[in-house]
């Protein structure tokens with residue numbers, strides 16, 4: 459018999475295949491190939507071990523919760539793949555009979571940064587420096603390397619503000635870290651729902667029933683109802699952002715210009731009108747997204763309790779995560795239109811966009827989840843018996859949670875949102891066109907190859 463030499467790598471592979479079986483080994487190779495193709499070589503190897511450990515623990519804990527919800531129904535195989543790249547998203551990939559949740563470590567890092575800008579007071583220049591980096595990132599992902607280079611160079615020029623002042627460890631609030639788990643939980647909720655099990659069907663029915671009653675409660679709360687932001691509220695938060703950026707309140711003519719742009723928002727539209735495509739089940743994809751958000755919030759709440767926090771901390775983290783997700787979608791929409799010299803302020807999300815509907819549905823479902831939790835039926839596979847009267851009778855509990863989330867929401871607009879979309883977007887476009895593109899040093903860079911351009915853009919943002 460001829461003995462062939464087996465290389466150490468091959469024998470490791472053979473051991474692994476013996477351990478997990480041929481089929482799974484094939485899926486593992488394929489997911490590795492998928493990650494390399496979509497996120498670049500080394501996307502798996504660059505993951506910080508500490509984060510991988512956190513995510514693996516949260517993943518196992520949440521899979522366990524969902525399997526318990528499913529009872530005897532078979533949800534199928536699920537596995538986690540943590541990566542590190544410039545992708546600010548998580549996704550679900552099915553290979554053979556395994557559902558892989560691909561989670562980029564970068565998602566959590568970006569979320570935590572955005573939330574820091576929301577909950578803390580930083581100079582506007584710090585935010586500008588970070589936004590240049592964020593726009594560079596999304597331009598790169600969206601296939602606009604030259605735009606990425608311009609944003610990257612601007613980020614580099616804001617040298618003194620590139621690094622945020624350090625925060626003492628004890629001042630970092632624990633709930634902030636729970637945001638990453640919302641993204642993970644949301645993808646796992648898709649896996650649960652797509653199992654087609656009776657429990658998944660029950661979760662869907664119960665969610666839609668609760669959403670309708672919670673929407674009625676929101677209407678009942680008028681005028682304090684959590685409605686579409688009025689033009690006056692938009693002006694108020696924008697004035698705060700403006701003062702921080704320019705050191706003085708806007709002149710009357712500038713304020714009027716702002717009002718003219720935004721006053722066409724249909725203030726008569728109620729939240730119920732906005733979420734109609736969800737409650738009437740008109741848009742199946744959107745319905746699934748909303749249910750996954752609700753299931754994910756409950757999972758994060760439960761996980762927060764397991765980590766020694768309160769359920770409401772998980773709720774707050776989920777709220778912040780979804781707000782950040784929507785924020786990133788808007789930045790993403792802006793970078794997509796930034797071809798040639800279109801100002802980045804051109805890409806906006808309007809009231810009919812799925813992200814906005816999803817967000818309004820989420821704010822409504824928070825009332826339902828709060829009441830359900832307080833009565834011990836938070837898990838969505840259980841039907842709740844609550845009517846509008848029950849919501850009114852428990853208003854004090856609901857309003858407490860609402861106030862907590864509202865204060866986060868206000869800070870989000872005052873410190874992050876309005877500056878980004880109503881001040882930075884315009885100013886950055888002007889700065890790039892007038893300053894950067896007239897700089898002889900920059901013009902010298904224009905002879906670079908595409909590969910060199912990508913490398914320099916990444917170097918500017920410290921991603922090499």
Ligand SMILES: [Zn+2]
Nearest residue numbers: 644648747750
């Ligand atoms: Zn989703």
